[in-house]
Amino acid sequence: MAATTTENEYVTLESSDGFQFIIHREAAMLSGTVRNMLSSAGQFTESTEGVIHFRDIKAVILEKVCKYWYYKARHLNSVTEIPHFEIEPEYVLETLMAADFLDT
């Protein structure tokens, strides 16, 4: 079990323009869509290899989403005041669409 945890500690998310984001599995699991992809019972490549390609999400947006996941993961159980998560207006619509897709 220990071997598999270290192996699966990170997942790789690839954006439409080829950027790879290697992030903690725990953080990625905050997305309903990613969670389903990684934990579905079947032998899907996503769940076996831990690599997910998002053909509709650009790197800028995916980076924003990853940041949000870490932001959420960090402040998940915090009792202090949570800082504001800043989104640039020029990306907000695309981020919204990506967030809707990722169930975040």
Next chain:
Amino acid sequence: MSRRNRGGANTTFVNNVRGPTSALTSFLNERGIRRANPAPAPAPPPQAPTATVGEEEEEEEGEDEEQSSAASSTPPTRTTRLTRGRTIVTTTVATSSRVSRSESAKKDGDNQDVNKEDGGNDDDDGDDDDDDDDEDYKVQRTSVRISIRSTRASSSSAASSSKAAASKADATSSKKRPRKKDSLSDSDNPEDKDFHDITGYVQRSNFSHKGRMPQGSNKIEFCSRCRARFTIRAGTKPAVDEDTGGLLCPTCAGSPSPAPSSDQKARPVKRLRRKIQKVEIENQIPSLQDLCIKKIANCIEDVEAFGDISDISLDKICRIISRNRSLSDETVRLFLDPRHYDMSLYDCTEITPVGFKNIAYLCPKLRSLKLKFCGRINDAVMSLYASHLTQLTSLSLIGPILVTEATYIKFFEAVENGFEKFELKHSARFSLKTLKALCENCPNLTCLRLGDCNMMDDEWIEPIAGLTKLRSLRIRNPGRGRLTTEPVVKLIQAVGSGLEELELKGCVDLEDAILVDAIRPCCVRLERLNIAGCELLTTEAVENLFKDWSTNRGLNYVNLENCILVGDEALKALTSHSAETLETLSIKGLDELTKEALLTIARCENLTTLDASWCRAMDDDVMKEIMDSAPKLMNVDVWGDHRLTECCVSRKGMKIVGREGDYLDLKFI
């Protein structure tokens, strides 16, 4: 569901599935209320009638073991051995009587189980037939199929059922000895009806698939090791666990290690934790979607900041914002642009009259406007639309509760000839007068959709009949007793020749004449037909509609949802008439369809969407057949099809929604 029950107590047997009883069932059991016994009252038992209840219960238990293939060890070995000799003699008769009785009472199952060990519970129904009954007929522990038939076919023949077994079963059914005689004598049909009254049970189709099933049909069993449900194909023998004697599913039979069971147990806990976690998260940190929407609302002043957005993504964003119920006077301005011709707002709950007016001011070129849940739209707004939106040809309003009669009339007078499409749902103020105004002022209407209009009745039909250019007509849920057959037949005879789409969903009072006298001769161009919920339509009528309907080239959308009288022949006629064209088919709730008819769906090669929920004869074989013949099939709904297991084949991109097995785990979390 069965697997979760660890308590052993308070269990019932339904379709080979064991689980906790419902609140109602336990209540009824507690009060000693139960359905009457359809079988005639049995005569006294041959063995000593003075036997105590406790002993009899143990006998029952022993007998169960006798029938089961399981070698589970239950404590009362003495009585088991004692009764074994006797039960061997009376096994067949005992089962027949028990079946007939158990149709009514589930109580015995409960009482038996209280005394049973868990292990025994899980393993002992190895021989049991699976049950195809409607949910109200709960046949438990039927080991002799033929005996079921005989009891169903003629209850008088069941009178010959052994006295011993019947009365014994009855003794176990109620622990209170004194009550026994009463319950026996009470068990007539009147009580039967009373039971239905108590439970609010509605008689649907009073028959069983069991009799209609081909002899060699598949059985569904539960694996004794991993507890997964699996199908035993007709004529094959499933693998048997050497240790416990229970049946094994193909997966477990292939891998002899009992390792997966530990996995299975670990899962629900994990899920539970996750769910709690999720709730916590949602309380604290807003979702990214909410953050984005808030940002949009804040930055709405300078829309340029968002950059160029294509119409498709704009519509997508509109749907997302609507889904979050965040479409307000501020956010709606994102979608207001003088260049737009079409506008659809999917949830206008939060938009005030000012926001609605802005639509007319900022988008004067609108041709098509669709407003869902527009409860706050009022007369002033409608008047403004009438005067400002001069190019409007299509208007769709869902829930405009404030708009009055006079305003509708003024609006229709203003839009006049150009108006082509009008949709109105959930309006209590739309009256015959306004409908007449619509039909007189807008003779070029091609699409008319009226749903849930409280004032709709037979008189509304006449003005609609004057709209000769109609291509699409939808009348939905007019209310019981409001819309009768005769006027609708006349309407379809008047406008039917042009109709490409006809929806009469929820017109509950329509009779067969609609199909035979109106649709069949008139609707030659019809492509989409929706007669969902027309409960009075019969199999013969639907069959007559589709049989040799050469004037129509075939439908691509048919919805027969909840036409409860429709049976096999109707579906066969439909699938042979529209075999090549049919793309969407809904046969939800057609309980009486058998496997034979369902297999004819395989003729429809272009099928993309199928809703076969609550068609209880649907099983893995039929699904495979349909899937193999329809390569474009993408969406299948199978809610309540209990013969369909998770083993049923699927393919990439195909969605099967509602499979019972997929939800077994989630149920108790």
